[in-house]
Amino acid sequence: MAGWVGILMMRAHAQxxxxxxxxxxxxxxxxxPHPGFTYANQLxxxxxxxxxxxxxxxxxxxxxxxxxxxxxTLAWVSKKxxxxxxxxxxxxxxxxxxxxxxxDVQGRVSGGGGFADSYYMPFILGWNRERIAIRAIYGFLAPxxxxxxxxxxxxxxxxxxxxLSSGQTIYLTSNKRLVLSxxxxxxxxxxxxxxxxxxxxxxxxxxxxxxxxxxxxxQLQIGxxxxxxxxxxxxxxxxxxxxxxxxxYAINALGFAVNSSFPKRKAGLGFKYFKEFSNRSTFxxxxxxxxxxxxx
Numbered sequence: 001m002a003g004w005v006g007i008l009m010m011r012a013h014a015q016x017x018x019x020x021x022x023x024x025x026x027x028x029x030x031x032x033p034h035p036g037f038t039y040a041n042q043l044x045x046x047x048x049x050x051x052x053x054x055x056x057x058x059x060x061x062x063x064x065x066x067x068x069x070x071x072x073t074l075a076w077v078s079k080k081x082x083x084x085x086x087x088x089x090x091x092x093x094x095x096x097x098x099x100x101x102x103x104d105v106q107g108r109v110s111g112g113g114g115f116a117d118s119y120y121m122p123f124i125l126g127w128n129r130e131r132i133a134i135r136a137i138y139g140f141l142a143p144x145x146x147x148x149x150x151x152x153x154x155x156x157x158x159x160x161x162x163x164l165s166s167g168q169t170i171y172l173t174s175n176k177r178l179v180l181s182x183x184x185x186x187x188x189x190x191x192x193x194x195x196x197x198x199x200x201x202x203x204x205x206x207x208x209x210x211x212x213x214x215x216x217x218x219q220l221q222i223g224x225x226x227x228x229x230x231x232x233x234x235x236x237x238x239x240x241x242x243x244x245x246x247x248x249y250a251i252n253a254l255g256f257a258v259n260s261s262f263p264k265r266k267a268g269l270g271f272k273y274f275k276e277f278s279n280r281s282t283f284x285x286x287x288x289x290x291x292x293x294x295x296x
Contacts (some may be wrong), residue, residue, distance in 0.1 A: 016282040017250060018187050018202030019117065019141050019161050021069060022227040023274050023287055026206035027257055029167030029183035030127030030133035032087050033295055034266060035079040040293040042071040048276075048285030053248045056280045062152050069116065070096045077126075086125040093119040095296075097145070097155055112153035116145040133169040138162075149194040159192040159199065161220035179221065183256070186232070197237030203230045208257060221259040225272055228252055231281075249281040266295035 021044050046067045051059040075091035082088070096117065100111035121139035140163065145156020165185035172178040188201040210223035229251040236245060255274035262268065270291040276284045 005239070017251065018204060018229055018230075018231075019157055019189075020185055020187060020204045020228055021071070021227065022208055022251065023253065023255075023272055023289055024071070024291075025167060025183040026208045026272060027181055027210060027221070027259055027270065028133075028169055029206060029208075030126075030169035031167075032089060032124075032128055032133065032135060033075060033077050033293075035087070036296055037078045038077070038293055038295040040073040040075070042073070043098050043290045044069040044071065044287065045289070046285065046287045046295060048283030050284040052279045052282060052284055054281045056115070063135070065099075065101045065285075067097060067099045072096075076290065081183040082150075083125060084127065085129075089124040089126060091121040091124065092123075095119075096295040099155070103215075110152035112146065112151075112155045114146055114155045117156045118142050118144045127259075131171045131174075132254060133167075135167045137165045137167075139165065139176060142171045143193065147193065149236065152173065157192070157199075160190045162188040162190075164188075164203075171224060175212075177214075179210045179212065179223075180208070181210070181220060182207045182243055192237075195239065197235065197240060200231045200233040200235045203232050204228070209261065210257065217262060217264060219261045219263065221246045221257070221261075223257060224254065225274065226252075226254045227274060244270075247281045251282060251284075252278050255285065255287075268293045 004139040015135040024042055024044060038070065048065045053059055070170040071093050073091055073093040075089055077089040078087050095116040097116035098113035119139055119141050121137055123138040124135060126135040127133065141161035143156050143158055143160060147154050147156040147158035163185050167183040169179060169181045172180055185204040189201055193196045205228040205277045208223060208225040210221040213220040218289040231248040253274040253276040255272060259270040272289040276286060
């Protein structure tokens with residue numbers, strides 16, 4: 001019972017994660033889609049059944065936290081190039097989410113579902129070269145999801161987030177069959193509505209190393225993926241204790257990915273699995289992600 005009280009205290013007084021859904025940009029993160037409109041759907045499932053303290057020790061295993069997200073992204077890429085051959089693009093991600101926190105002792109503690117916080121990227125520059133592809137991105141997360149102070153069915157964060165990010169994809173061989181990708185984001189969080197609490201800023205990293213296996217009408221990629229997240233600054237506010245303000249969450253994960261693209265149809269499908277390890281001041285578990293895209 002004491003361990004579950006530790007989970008509840010962590011949830012109430014500490015900041016457990018950033019707002020970026022980890023791992024979703026791990027593969028081909030520097031590549032800009034073909035000119036025109038592209039629709040992408042990502043089904044992301046995060047399950048966590050261990051709570052870790054600031055030293056990485058397990059507090060309890062008598063409960064579970066999960067988040068299920070359906071991300072709908074529409075991106076537009078210009079036909080014209082400028083700034084050294086860059087293409088301008090913009091995108092919007094409209095998510096629906098469901099979350100739950102349960103205790104083996106107390107049952108359901110909290111949970112909610114519905115339209116979540118939406119993410120907009122009004123400025124993206126992308127360079128696709130022969131052996132490297134790079135994207136530079138500014139975006140912001142709008143608190144469009146339901147948030148009420150002390151409610152148990154919140155879907156949104158209750159605050160705005162500005163984000164600077166970049167993706168890089170490097171083709172390590174001339175035939176482009178060995179591909180290294182990385183994606184970095186810095187989250188600038190603002191003050192939460194109704195609480196005067198400002199969450200600490202967050203640094204995110206997704207990465208992958210994939211091998212390509214070209215087949216008839218299909219390009220297949222298989223390899224390793226991972227993600228990292230670190231709290232960069234202190235969480236502050238009138239209800240945040242000194243101890244909670246000093247805590248810094250850290251998240252680590254490794255896994256595998258399978259991607260398939262159909263160039264003639266301008267479509268793609270993918271699957272990723274991540275297993276988290278050595279986390280601090282947050283929950284720990286695993287993630288499964290299914291993605292699909294189509295360019296009009």
